[in-house]
Amino acid sequence: MGFDSSEPEQRRRLQAALTAAQVTTGDLWLYYFGIGGSVGEYEVEAYMQGLLSLPQLQRDLLAMAANELTAGKDGPRAPYSDEIDADGPSGPGPA
Helix, strand or coil: CCCCCCHHHHHHHHHHHHHHHCCCHHHHHHHHHHCCCCCCHHHHHHHHCCCCCCCHHHHHHHHHHHHHHCCCCCCCCCCCHHHCCCCCCCCCCCC
């Protein structure tokens, strides 16, 4: 399975949300698994390090878990795959 074009940006923004809220990958995985995620903790850790690609559904479940874990805390939220611009990072471009 290869990376789709939005996966690296989605992962980067998931990491930013977790870091800002001080949520560990282990805590993320436990919550993700509890809401129906089917990927093991080892695979989630590899995904977070950019070593493994995950299917879109599993990435979106990780985003959902992160957003629920970080609700009410300051910082960015984790985006779902359909919220990522496939052409590059979100945000303002050159004028």
